[in-house]
Amino acid sequence: MPFLTYVGIFLIVPTVIVVIAAFLDGEGRPTLGNVAELREGYILRAFRNSIVVSATSALIGAVLGALLAYVVATGNPTGRLRRAVTSACGVLAQFGGVTLAFAFIATVGGQGLLTAAVQNALGTDISGNWLYEVKGLVLVYSYFQIPLMVLVFLPALDGIRPQWREAAESLGGSTWDYWRQVAVPILTPPFLGALLLLFANAFSAYATAAALISQGAPIVPLQIRTALTSEVLLGRENVGKALALGMIVIVAIVMTLNSLLQKRSSRWLQ
């Protein structure tokens, strides 16, 4: 079957190469040196930064996205607001990469629009290096995380039956009781699942960060760039592959948890 051959060559083989070569040295002899290299301070820092950026932007995206989804879900199900928000989110969730980085440079960069406006109004300079560091990445990633959350979480909110609220009320429960004992317990698994999805999404993102940060490599994908573009140091050819393996492991753990949560949430929400 041509499909299996194709996927084998361009998807499975590259992944297997990463996994195997992470345990080979420059001459193809088996070694644990590359993986041991991951304990180096600068690499551990990169992993920590990556996790901080992904977790923070996932949390911001999940909370704001869930609120926006709630606003949409409680509105008219066939109304213009809902159509506009879901279409916009479909587009914006896809909007990452170089253009997004430039849009933020144009806004809060050294000569950005907002920077100039604040400078004129308050006399303070809000630009600076923060945009090109971990803090900046969190802000920029939120731009595609919030819409992604809306897309992922809206079906869960739609699955909440109004009869459940009526049932709670007819049993004498207050709004608070309803939220605490019905809505929140049901929505927790899909919310956590979406949170993990957003984490993986930010953790794997490369283009946005690469366009924003041209010097230095605070996060893992950029460390891989450094490893790939400066393969001159002898005996370290496969450190990039060890880094890639580290990314695969983390994403695999996150996505496994996500699918477990999905199973759990499908009990109540269809």
Next chain:
Amino acid sequence: MSDFSGLASVGVSVPANTPAGAKTTTAPAGGGPRARRGRRFQAIRYAMLLLLGLFFLAPLFALLEFSTRGTGLTAPRTLDPWRRIVTDPDTISPILASLELAVLTSVLALALMVPTMAWVRLRLPGISRTVEFLCLLPLTIPAIVLVVGLFPVYSRVYRLLRTDSILTLFFAYVVLVLPYVYRSLDAGLRAIDIRTLSEAARSLGAGWPTVMVRIVVPNMTSAVLNSALLCVAIVMGEYTIASLFNYRNLQVAIQQLGLSDANMSMAISLASLMFAFVLLLLLSLVGRRRRRQGMA
């Protein structure tokens, strides 16, 4: 777009199973506690929408503002950076390369996936889970990881094809678009009774190629169109693989321009964005038409 940020089921219609009119927020008349709460909730709603709207629109507006700045502090607004996009041969060639890649990728991805998915549905339902898993795998494996593993594969490809033209990138791009093509074709196939259709065609003497080209594809044009549009949007926004393989596609060109001609790079960023917006808007129109047809 080149990012992993595409986990969303864009282009796949979300079933509208909202219980109609059930969760109305219009406050009932009168001044009871419920109405007061309703009005307060309305105010919070609008405040939220306004703030988030500003957050999403400000960077786009800033892009427009930046791209029409003149050089110098007091210079008037100018469209010069926009004009330079079409006159600078240095930007034309990466744009063309990206467009060619987009076409190649959509054609190959569809040629690969339509027969495979139809065949699996008809003859090999047992491996449908495996095919689904393989197709959705690129969502889980970060593109940057794929690049690391693709280097050795590509050195073989170059030797085999005796070329290292930028167009060879489409081999990798087909993998990137696989999840999106899979989802939209899957939705398309679900909507038709492919078994009856193909058996009818076969009993009238049609061979498998005829069944694919004259029966399956015409019955799911919107799904095929959907996939093609998504492929174009993804390939036009791809940066990771091209830049690390040292090719100059549209996004790499934009990034390089950012270092030399900021205003023009902002202009071309916005242009490529608007292109993607239009594509994805077309996509949602196609989806809506399909849904309406499905209801009829």
